[in-house]
Amino acid sequence: MVRAVIIDDEKASRDTLKGLLERYESDVLVVAEANGVESGLEAIKAFTPDLIFLDIQMPDGSGFRLLEQIEDVDFNVIFITAFDQYAIKAFKYSAIDYLLKPIIPEDLKEAVKKHVEQGKIGNTNVQVLLENLASKNREPQKIVLHTFEGMHVINTEDIIRCQSDDCYTNFFLSDGKKIIVSKTLKEIEEQLKGKDFIRPHKSHLININKIKTFYRNDGGYIIMIDGTEIPVSRRKKESVIQMLNHL
Numbered sequence: 731m732v733r734a735v736i737i738d739d740e741k742a743s744r745d746t747l748k749g750l751l752e753r754y755e756s757d758v759l760v761v762a763e764a765n766g767v768e769s770g771l772e773a774i775k776a777f778t779p780d781l782i783f784l785d786i787q788m789p790d791g792s793g794f795r796l797l798e799q800i801e802d803v804d805f806n807v808i809f810i811t812a813f814d815q816y817a818i819k820a821f822k823y824s825a826i827d828y829l830l831k832p833i834i835p836e837d838l839k840e841a842v843k844k845h846v847e848q849g850k851i852g853n854t855n856v857q858v859l860l861e862n863l864a865s866k867n868r869e870p871q872k873i874v875l876h877t878f879e880g881m882h883v884i885n886t887e888d889i890i891r892c893q894s895d896d897c898y899t900n901f902f903l904s905d906g907k908k909i910i911v912s913k914t915l916k917e918i919e920e921q922l923k924g925k926d927f928i929r930p931h932k933s934h935l936i937n938i939n940k941i942k943t944f945y946r947n948d949g950g951y952i953i954m955i956d957g958t959e960i961p962v963s964r965r966k967k968e969s970v971i972q973m974l975n976h977l
Contacts (some may be wrong), residue, residue: 735774739766739785774805801934810829815862875909887937892918926938946967
């Protein structure tokens with residue numbers, strides 16, 4: 731049984747989420763509710779939950795402020811939020827899940843499923859989230875990659891390229907390391923979605939700042955700074971050229 735705490739200043743929102751959990755997630759037991767940062771901290775200390783559903787904006791502070799005050803995060807977090815593009819990107823980079831209001835049952839099921847499959851996120855993911863949120867004027871700089879061995883925190887600027895390997899993705903980094911994660915390249919593309927990455931071919935996602943040369947021959951191909959030759963599909967050729975022209 732997953733012990734959960736709901737922290738949201740709106741009672742109607744808490745009631746709705748609790749009702750959805752009772753209806754669709756019989757393995758999740760809501761052991762406490764709270765309406766703000768201070769009451770949320772008290773509930774977490776008193777009930778030691780496995781999972782918290784955390785609103786971002788509350789009268790006495792943000793959900794981020796709550797996490798900053800917890801020295802050892804030994805539970806999972808699913809943020810509840812209205813649409814905030816920057817915050818959502820930060821969640822994706824730190825591998826912390828979120829739900830948009832109003833909550834859709836299918837999204838709730840998927841978020842709870844991820845909690846069960848990945849185990850507790852711990853301090854690493856939370857620290858990466860808070861660091862990426864610290865500067866509102868730039869893209870998130872760090873990303874958490876989960877592997878069979880553990881978690882890797884890397885700077886996005888150190889990623890040269892990503893290559894598909896069936897249901898896995900290989901990350902190739904500036905220091906020569908390779909990291910294998912159990913996510914498809916499509917999932918990684920969504921996670922790294924932004925101005926610095928482009929997918930010139932179905933099997934490759936590359937950092938445009940790590941491009942050495944682009945050759946227009948046939949469909950075209952790219953040479954990366956590590957010497958790797960990346961094919962460019964014919965339908966992606968023009969978008970690659972446009973992106974390079976704007977560097």
